[in-house]
Amino acid sequence: YGVNLLALLSPVLWQKECVKGPEVWCQSIRTASQCGALKHCQQNVWNKPAVSSIPCDLCKELVTVAGKVLKDNGTEDEIRSYLEKTCEFLPDPGLVSECKEIVDSYLPVIMDMIKEELDKPEVVCSALALCQSLQKHLAAMKLQKQLQTNKIPELDFSELASPFMANVPLLLYPQDKPKQKPKASGDVCQDCIQLVTDVQEAVKTNSSFVKSLVAHAKEECDRLGPGVSDMVNCPFLLKNSVL
Numbered sequence: 551y552g553v554n555l556l557a558l559l560s561p562v563l564w565q566k567e568c569v570k571g572p573e574v575w576c577q578s579i580r581t582a583s584q585c586g587a588l589k590h591c592q593q594n595v596w597n598k599p600a601v602s603s604i605p606c607d608l609c610k611e612l613v614t615v616a617g618k619v620l621k622d623n624g625t626e627d628e629i630r631s632y633l634e635k636t637c638e639f640l641p642d643p644g645l646v647s648e649c650k651e652i653v654d655s656y657l658p659v660i661m662d663m664i665k666e667e668l669d670k671p672e673v674v675c676s677a678l679a680l681c682q683s684l685q686k687h688l689a690a691m692k693l694q695k696q697l698q699t700n701k702i703p704e705l706d707f708s709e710l711a712s713p714f715m716a717n718v719p720l721l722l723y724p725q726d727k728p729k730q731k732p733k734a735s736g737d738v739c740q741d742c743i744q745l746v747t748d749v750q751e752a753v754k755t756n757s758s759f760v761k762s763l764v765a766h767a768k769e770e771c772d773r774l775g776p777g778v779s780d781m782v783n784c785p786f787l788l789k790n791s792v793l
Contacts, residue, residue, distance in 0.1 A: 572591070579652060591677070596677055596681070597673070598684065605640055606681035615632060616628075621668075633653045634676070636649075636675070639680070
């Protein structure tokens with residue numbers, strides 16, 4: 551439930567807002583009246599399914615009662631009393647005041663609408679901005695879900711570094727493999743440069759990556775065994791490395 555933008559604008563400014571179409575017209579009975587779109591909103595927007603909520607559900611109950619009172623020749627003051635009670639269900643005092651102001655300003659229009667929509671109290675409640683369109687609500691939820699699924703995924707250092715780290719023993723203790731051409735020193739250097747570049751990028755975008763990096767490097771050092779670990783001075787590298 552948001553503050554009615556058109557209620558805060560001068561007539562010239564809100565006429566400019568009206569060119570934006572039904573999204574603006576049908577915010578409430580006030581905006582629909584100001585934009586000359588009352589019937590359009592009543593027949594094409596406010597009659598659509600609404601999200602179940604406390605303000606909306608209670609409003610529909612009271613509008614149904616108001617409709618019965620109206621059929622029994624109830625007075626305008628009685629109807630106003632019922633409608634103003636529905637406004638009090640809004641969570642924000644500013645919205646409550648605005649809702650009551652709309653009831654006072656557009657009571658004859660609202661009463662006609664109640665007569666026309668006796669079986670559809672959600673139309674009146676949507677016009678009072680007490681009910682929210684289910685379609686709009688679902689669209690907003692879908693957009694929020696898409697934004698959440700588009701977040702940058704956590705990078706797993708073990709997946710990034712394993713291909714390089716797996717070759718460390720072979721680099722230190724080359725095996726005789728006549729059928730396989732060993733990598734040139736330049737290739738190994740390029741692999742190392744690429745690894746460091748990837749790690750630097752990951753550190754910039756993921757604060758938890760550094761912990762994962764150090765933990766994995768320690769794990770790989772332990773796998774090398776005491777002799778090889780001492781040769782590459784693993785404890786010193788882990789203690790003093792800066793990414």
